Amino acid sequence: MKRFAIHTFGCQMNVCDSERMGDVLREAGWVEVANDSDAELVLFNTCCVRGSAEERAFGRLTLMKPWKAQRRERLLVLCGCIPQRDGSALLERFPFLDLVIGTRDYFRLPSLIERVMETGERLAVTCNIGIELPKIQAPRHPHGVTAFVNIMYGCDNFCSYCIVPFVRGREVSRSKEDILKEISQLVAEGVKEVTLLGQNVNSYHDAASGADFADLLAAVNVMPGLERIRFTTSHPRDVSEKLILAMAQLSQVCEHIHLPAQAGSDTVLARMNRGYMRGDYLALVGRLREEIPDVAITTDLMVGFPGETDDDFQETLALCREVRWDAAFMFMYSVREGTAAAQLPDDVPHEVKKARIAELINLQEEISAEKNASLVGSVCEVLIERPSSRNPHDLAGKNRGGRTVIFPGGNARIGDSVHVRVQHSTAHTLMGEIVGVEDFKAGEKSAASKEP
Ligand code: SF4
Numbered sequence: 001m002k003r004f005a006i007h008t009f010g011c012q013m014n015v016c017d018s019e020r021m022g023d024v025l026r027e028a029g030w031v032e033v034a035n036d037s038d039a040e041l042v043l044f045n046t047c048c049v050r051g052s053a054e055e056r057a058f059g060r061l062t063l064m065k066p067w068k069a070q071r072r073e074r075l076l077v078l079c080g081c082i083p084q085r086d087g088s089a090l091l092e093r094f095p096f097l098d099l100v101i102g103t104r105d106y107f108r109l110p111s112l113i114e115r116v117m118e119t120g121e122r123l124a125v126t127c128n129i130g131i132e133l134p135k136i137q138a139p140r141h142p143h144g145v146t147a148f149v150n151i152m153y154g155c156d157n158f159c160s161y162c163i164v165p166f167v168r169g170r171e172v173s174r175s176k177e178d179i180l181k182e183i184s185q186l187v188a189e190g191v192k193e194v195t196l197l198g199q200n201v202n203s204y205h206d207a208a209s210g211a212d213f214a215d216l217l218a219a220v221n222v223m224p225g226l227e228r229i230r231f232t233t234s235h236p237r238d239v240s241e242k243l244i245l246a247m248a249q250l251s252q253v254c255e256h257i258h259l260p261a262q263a264g265s266d267t268v269l270a271r272m273n274r275g276y277m278r279g280d281y282l283a284l285v286g287r288l289r290e291e292i293p294d295v296a297i298t299t300d301l302m303v304g305f306p307g308e309t310d311d312d313f314q315e316t317l318a319l320c321r322e323v324r325w326d327a328a329f330m331f332m333y334s335v336r337e338g339t340a341a342a343q344l345p346d347d348v349p350h351e352v353k354k355a356r357i358a359e360l361i362n363l364q365e366e367i368s369a370e371k372n373a374s375l376v377g378s379v380c381e382v383l384i385e386r387p388s389s390r391n392p393h394d395l396a397g398k399n400r401g402g403r404t405v406i407f408p409g410g411n412a413r414i415g416d417s418v419h420v421r422v423q424h425s426t427a428h429t430l431m432g433e434i435v436g437v438e439d440f441k442a443g444e445k446s447a448a449s450k451e452p
Helices: 012-027 051-062 065-070 081-086 089-093 106-119 164-168 176-188 213-221 241-249 266-271 278-291 310-323 350-373
Strands: 002-008 030-032 041-046 075-080 099-101 123-125 146-150 193-197 228-232 256-258 296-303 327-332 378-387 394-398 404-408 417-425 429-437
Touching (some): 002 012, 012 030, 012 041, 012 075, 012 106, 012 146, 012 193, 041 081, 075 081, 075 106, 081 099, 081 164, 099 106, 106 123, 146 176, 193 213, 213 228, 213 241, 241 278, 296 310, 296 350, 350 417, 378 404, 404 417
Parallel strands (some): 002 030, 041 075, 099 123, 146 193, 193 228, 256 296, 404 429
Antiparallel strands (some): 394 404, 417 429
């Protein structure tokens, strides 16, 4: 039996790519195992968006040296953004590595692996990040009741700090027809919720049908058997009025938007080449809350961008207090060679970056905790995804706003949608008890309701 294990670093895009690599390998007769010690093939799907993610991947890879040394016929593969950037140099840097493969070539994994096994060659395959879509033939085999679906690849935005356009290529959208076919296949396999993925889903455009992202949401919304639709990521500059109305009106589209703000200072936003100002962001948040009063808004924030003064940072804190995001991913800037920002002096000292990120995290955690506490006493709709990792008798899922909710399972099963009354909360989790089973009806928006 041919057995493989896969380790994923980075964003949902990489998680989705890893799932597709698994599908492609299974189609070729490989079986996935949980432990490297049981596998003949181990893949690392890597991320180079931040220095810390890159160091983690290299650290883990180095630990695989003894695994490879135990049996020479074992194969070690590095995939994703780091190989796309570094190519064959990785074979020199890591002499125990057999194959490096870029971001749009993973559909070729079985033939490349076969070639390496037969010839003993060490290969670097990092081409094809033009405007071609990955040619994936393998059917989807989801692992649970939720699944990611790529609707587009690449990014044309060139935010000055970001390596993504260089390692994932220019923007290219899949056809609406192809996406609907994949989702229908997923639903047939038991999936109840899909997350539509792209670096900037708002610029989705299907050349054949002329559909934009709101049109795509409307088409997915009527897919029989699909209960929920999520999407990520939305560039604030490209959120259209049509999309806001689609979110408000389409029954299966969850009331959650991930809207990376990155910074609160107009000077920093301009240097980041984000294409919007603080006022634009605030106006957008206001408009979203007007149409979808219970919308959950999450964000990405960065501190220590070149030239960020203390006043600039104070503006990020002020934006945090003003918007009151439901949750945020917060990072320290790290130089990414090849980007426009790499030409600027990385002049915010590391200690200052550390102090700023700690202050920002404290503030956001306080806000997240307050927002979650305000939900205590309300009833929310939860799609059950898995047993709780803390207590196997409890179940866990997400409410429509994307918050994790944990509760005693009773007779409920994974894949059920239930109503849960929230009894306790932390900054990241809601805890409660089931009060009823949700009956899904297309055409009705479901949301949290405050109980008397
Ligand atoms: S929108 Fe900006 S931050 Fe996001 S992937 Fe594109 S270039 Fe990177």
